[in-house]
Amino acid sequence: MQIALDAMGGDHGPQELIAGAILAADQFDTDICLVGDEQLLKKHLESISPQQNSVSRLKIVHAATSVGMDENPVDAIRKKKDSSIMVAFDLVKNGEASAVVSAGNSGATLAAGVRKLGRLKNVARPGLASIFPTMKGPVVVMDVGANVECRPVHLYQFAVMASAFSKLYDVDRPRVGLLTIGEESGKGNSLVKETYELLEQSDLNFIGNVEGRDVFQGDVDVIVCDGFVGNICLKISEGLAEALMKMLKDEIVKSNFAKLGYLLAKPAFDKFRKRVDYAEYGGAPLLGIKGTGIICHGKSNAQAIKNAISVAIEMEKLGINDFISRTLKRGISNRAEAI
């Protein structure tokens, strides 16, 4: 198996990405193509001790340009056909790699993946899933930003795709919830009400509506919503977690007793951080394309990149895409298309 890593994306630069690639090559027995500026990447690779055997499993594929974090995604992939993210998806298209992992401009990764690989059979709209940590296991939320305006059939298909993806967490009959603002079936906007009916008729393990407060309880494996709502949920959760930790720290540093207390409790804090750290969850899978694409947080460290590569490998091994196509073929999608 070979994974294409966009070695030019992310906030920390190629060094951190390459470190992640080496961790992954070591641990998962996989080859990795580093896609980006050949001169630059060569220099980084040469600085790594050749004692690390797995360096030999890394290969550079040149790309003349790259997409900046703040560039308009659609413009960027139209103009920069030789950018690292486009070249990376080309490798998958040509059968030279099985998946792309990128911590670069997420809109550009999304657009490049859909443009280069196309939609999976029976999928109306590819989307982006995200794995949220909860009090129990992880929950897969989809869509988190690829599709701003959706119809009920899209949400139904997100439910199928996210359920398939949750195989990675050994969930057998994933419980699917529909994100809305009341528990009863009649609650929500018209999109939610119509989607409720579709999900109820489907073969999915649909448990009904879930509210915002249920997201982190861990009593549901898959949550579906449109990409507008999902992206706001993702960002508000990241922002709140950061703000809470900052505010707690502000109070702690005000007193020496509290600082001492914090030091004693630090291992607990560290375990807690690990439990809620996005880096542990390996990025957001782009589901519904003919291939595999994993979009990582711009802030991803080597550990996060390694985990994202692991997710890409698992998706391939478990045949998530085949499963999605098959389920949508025999599912209620034809009926749903009419809505």
Added chain:
Amino acid sequence: MQIALDAMGGDHGPQELIAGAILAADQFDTDICLVGDEQLLKKHLESISPQQNSVSRLKIVHAATSVGMDENPVDAIRKKKDSSIMVAFDLVKNGEASAVVSAGNSGATLAAGVRKLGRLKNVARPGLASIFPTMKGPVVVMDVGANVECRPVHLYQFAVMASAFSKLYDVDRPRVGLLTIGEESGKGNSLVKETYELLEQSDLNFIGNVEGRDVFQGDVDVIVCDGFVGNICLKISEGLAEALMKMLKDEIVKSNFAKLGYLLAKPAFDKFRKRVDYAEYGGAPLLGIKGTGIICHGKSNAQAIKNAISVAIEMEKLGINDFISRTLKRGISNRAEAI
């Protein structure tokens, strides 16, 4: 000034609500009508020491029934015309009270307020605002659940109403942000894009789009969104804050060192909790009705009730409703109505 308190609502029962009323009567020199079952409330009042002078400022107004927390709001207020929440709003309608405070069924409070008092002049749709604590000051988010499907003019009016309300926090030219999924003006769904234009043309201090991650930064005073998105944001934030604290506690109790550390840091934890506690922010104002209604969390303790009463008093004193009507009259609402 007289405030009507729905003494039958809330998870903790009348005792806690009455305790809040006494705190408020003491501190703000106000009279309070306790609305609910006369026999029951009398018994509670008699059990309170008459040394507390402010007990004399509490008066009971009888209501034969009350709306349960799980009842369907619209059905409940149609059938239970003699419920405590309906009687409370009657007091405002008849000029016997200036505001209603309720920790009961929030949907019923909302519906009763709108039904009994009607819309304020020039307001298309009343809505519910919520005050979120942030790293800096509070931010007023509107709508958080009253209006599930909105047009641009509604969001524009929410911006006007929430800006008026933020006078309570001594904010002079409140910075207004539009909640969406990208910073640039073209980002978001069609509702957001059209609302952007309206806000840009208005006299409001519109600072542009804000994303989920900006909500808790404190760099904006007012955030507008439709009630579907706003309610999910409110609930997901409450749920995440609770889950994070629970997970941190789980890790701390696993080790004696960490427990000791926690005890040393406890004053810092307590200050942090106070900083993010909804009880400090005095409930969610129902804006755009002919009168004042404050919806409190079901879990509200006496402190939260006292603070909600304080918000009701301040809204009256500052003439928030007059300000809203005047602003909407001279504003762009006529042009906006066309959208």
